[in-house]
């Protein structure tokens with residue numbers, strides 16, 4: 001793969017993870033410039049991570065040497081800026097959520113098609129070592145036919161650590177747009193598309209206290225509900241129970257477990273890139289019927305850790321999706337976050353909210369193929 005010049009638009013919290021990880025692990029991506037509506041923020045990122053040029057928003061859009069712009073602005077600006085990036089003739093990689101509704105997502109993808117440009121989108125965590133390993137173990141039939149998934153994203157919001165928490169409670173964010181993309185993209189990439197969604201929602205707190213940043217000590221009133229519980233039917237027939245919350249201080253629920261006809265696969269957290277899958281096979285359970293030895297009973301009690309099949313760059317990492325996009329551009333292939341995949345994940349997010357708001361089951365109108373898996377043994381920096 002040839003080197004590809006990348007620009008970062010929006011130089012806040014997550015830009016540091018992108019800049020650091022791309023520099024350290026994805027050397028074929030060259031971060032050539034960064035820009036932010038606040039030029040000091042861009043200068044700070046540039047000096048911290050050795051990014052050669054600090055540009056204005058207009059300058060980065062119109063810079064002839066940049067191939068891909070990574071849109072790391074807050075969610076409420078994604079659609080407008082993603083369209084500006086494409087209208088300026090640049091390939092786009094957008095942070096999540098790609099858009100808050102199917103119509104907006106479609107309009108961005110249609111623009112890209114019209115301009116002959118490529119689009120990729122976060123979350124890219126499903127491309128990382130842990131979830132790609134899970135994908136291989138599922139495809140190798142280690143747990144037989146999956147019939148049930150439980151995914152539980154239980155946190156207490158961002159106001160204890162993020163300096164600008166208000167954006168996370170706007171209509172364009174909330175736990176569904178902010179966190180569900182990790183879980184939905186993991187589920188769709190591992191088990192295929194969703195058929196229908198039934199969801200309920202509520203608020204754990206009407207008013208939230210801001211603990212850090214310029215608004216420390218102030219309060220904020222969420223525009224969205226902050227706890228969602230959804231049950232989804234996949235087209236494969238499997239059932240998914242997804243809980244996404246900004247209201248839970250601590251929980252013992254598993255973050256991600258897949259149950260199949262021959263066993264259970266458990267994974268630490270789809271929000272992270274690393275994490276060893278663990279398996280519990282049916283034989284561990286049934287063996288004790290025939291063999292009641294201490295050894296058999298011991299074996300029946302716990303999950304077995306499986307190897308990760310790829311280099312685990314870091315537990316919390318970003319950038320592999322941008323690498324996939326650059327490789328897709330060079331080879332003229334579809335990025336793993338294909339247009340159909342992006343539309344399907346966007347519709348699922350919108351569908352959860354619509355189902356909860358309207359108190360009815362939401363029937364999905366889009367579908368997609370599972371993205372191509374990455375070959376085990378692929379070197380770091382290749383895809």
Ligand SMILES: NC(=O)c1ccc[n+]([C@@H]2O[C@H](COP(=O)([O-])OP(=O)(O)OC[C@H]3O[C@@H](n4cnc5c(N)ncnc54)[C@H](O)[C@@H]3O)[C@@H](O)[C@H]2O)c1
Pocket residue numbers: 009010011012013014015035036037038041057072073074075077081095096097164178
């Ligand atoms: N913070 C995280 O841990 C995290 C993790 C994964 C994904 N994300 C996603 O990344 C995106 C950015 O999140 P963040 O936490 O880095 O936000 P942030 O508020 O820390 O940073 C956003 C930056 O964008 C700039 N900006 C705002 N409007 C702009 C505009 N019109 N043009 C150019 N720059 C503009 C702001 O000045 C700010 O520097 C969001 O979509 C979020 O969902 C964040």
